[in-house]
Amino acid sequence: MVEIILLAVVSFAATNIDDMLLNMVFFAACADNSQRRSVVMGKFLATAVMVVVAAIGGIGMQTFAHRYVWLLGLVPLFLGAKELVYGFKNDEEKETAALSPQNIAFSTLRITLASGADNIGVYVPLFASVQAVQMAVCTAVFFALTGLWCIVADRLTQFSTLQSAIEKYKKIIVPAVYICLGMYIIMSK
Numbered sequence: 001m002v003e004i005i006l007l008a009v010v011s012f013a014a015t016n017i018d019d020m021l022l023n024m025v026f027f028a029a030c031a032d033n034s035q036r037r038s039v040v041m042g043k044f045l046a047t048a049v050m051v052v053v054a055a056i057g058g059i060g061m062q063t064f065a066h067r068y069v070w071l072l073g074l075v076p077l078f079l080g081a082k083e084l085v086y087g088f089k090n091d092e093e094k095e096t097a098a099l100s101p102q103n104i105a106f107s108t109l110r111i112t113l114a115s116g117a118d119n120i121g122v123y124v125p126l127f128a129s130v131q132a133v134q135m136a137v138c139t140a141v142f143f144a145l146t147g148l149w150c151i152v153a154d155r156l157t158q159f160s161t162l163q164s165a166i167e168k169y170k171k172i173i174v175p176a177v178y179i180c181l182g183m184y185i186i187m188s189k
Contacts, residue, residue: 004134008141011126015119016149018180021173022115023153024162026108035104040150042108047146049109050116050123051139057120058127058135077186080179083171 026039123142127135156162 004137008138011122012145015122024157027154027157038104039108042105045109046112050119054123054127057124080175083175
């Protein structure tokens with residue numbers, strides 16, 4: 001069982017390094033605790049969706065060719081390009097729309113899922129190779145680490161210099177992370 005826990009920790013950490021940066025951007029933009037809770041809710045919902053998709057994919061991996069997983073890289077690549085092109089337009093409209101907790105939770109969910117192609121690409125074969133109990137252990141580890149990732153990202157954004165740097169460069173950082181992630185997924189498959 002220790003092996004499965006370590007495998008789950010390594011799988012999560014390897015596929016969520018980019019997510020730490022995104023989490024920091026999300027938390028840096030939060031004005032109050034209700035917005036922070038919305039970010040956390042969006043992260044946990046995204047983890048749940050990715051686990052369900054990966055479990056279904058793992059179970060059905062024999063019928064779905066692994067060679068098509070690279071197509072998942074097109075999602076973050078497209079979102080990164082779109083954010084680069086349209087990210088500088090209508091900033092006031094974006095800021096106003098982003099204030100409600102529901103919009104924050106949905107945006108967090110959407111962006112996390114879009115950048116989660118590498119997660120699914122790793123979790124599907126992992127889930128295809130384990131038994132149901134081991135899959136449940138992996139899922140528990142993924143949820144525990146999602147919480148830890150949120151705590152660490154929120155704490156890191158409490159440093160004013162880091163928070164101001166994120167705010168200043170987030171229009172460049174987020175699209176760059178998406179594009180790099182998409183290219184990595186496409187090139188690695």
